[in-house]
Amino acid sequence: MCPTDRALEIGQRVERFVREVIIPYERDPRRDHHGAPTDELVYEMREKARGAGVLTPHVLPxxxxxxxxxTAYVLRRSGLSPLGPLACNTMAPDEGNIYLLSKVGSSEHKERFLKPLVEGRTRSAFFMTEPALEGGAGSDPSMLRTVCREDGDHWVIDGRKAFITGAEGATVGIIMAKAEQGASMFLVDLPDPAIVIESVPNTMDSSMPGGHATVRIENLRVxxxxxxxxxGEGFKYAQVRLSPARLSHCMRWLGCCDRAHEIAVDFANRREAFGKKLIDHEGVGFMLAENMIDLQQAxxxxxxxxxxxDGGSLGTVESSMAKVAVSEALMRVADRCVQVLGGLGVSDATIVEQVFREVRAFRIYDGPTEVHKWSLAKKIRRDWRAAQ
Structure with a gap:
């Protein structure tokens, strides 16, 4: 679809900024224990984005x-480097939290919690997922075990959370807990002594500051x-956040795979083997042609x-289909790029190896492919029964 003039102008500025300013940062050594950019690096890049007028470009004055x-046009271009969404403030979980607060937050919430997020001066975390082996909520949010109870003019929250992206170093948190009325959400200032980060495991992806922490919440008063x-409206608000957030992931990682494909195409046109350029060998040329098809379909x-x-639907079914189709297509693209590059593809000589890892993780977070397919199959059954 042709972008609007507004999106075209913003997207072109974002792409130019990412290519000229941010891609050189990919070799910057400021990384944490599992390879993610440190906050020092993130905020340095954001200051440059602010100066270039491309900070939080999807939120208007x-x-x-x-x-x-x-947003799809703009976020795809911010994703041309794994660092691009961090620099432009279009990265998860902040982008999804900004969207949720803009839709559900009170005027006080927006001033205190949303404004600094939009300005790119802080980071946030979304506390929903819980430890799987303890029977906590994951792909099935109805298994929520973190609880909250009223105590005067406060709520008291207790529970454990797992794989909480960006919890370490965040200053804004959104916590989901189960009240008598049902699942509810709370805004909290971070850090808080009642919220203890137990561990931050090393994971195959390394694009998100703060990693994916396991957190214990004890007697947190909010x-x-x-x-x-x-x-009791927590599940409804979660869908307000998660449907567009799933799609935003697709947008950003599509941009990363655009870049990986560019690198593979350049290599295939320069590298010679068995008397001709790699691009002229059908085995390589056909892989790149399949990449073109998958990128366009995504x-x-x-x-x-x-x-x-945009038509006003919550889009849960559509976002599930998009999450499955795009994540699986981009996995194929990233895998082919690694294959075309050969030894270089499994090294850190280019970002292709990182893109492969990031997209592999993307097939799991915000709902694994199989969970979305199961949800879609249930809809097919419901629709069939309703038609009888």
Missing amino acids: GGGHLTQLE PASQMLGEP SLMIDWCAGVL
């Missing part, structure tokens, strides 16, 4: 958002004024789902 179709929305799926969301 005055607080409005680009449409989802426009003022009632910091409940996000109404008690783009079309993203645009279709974005259009549904």
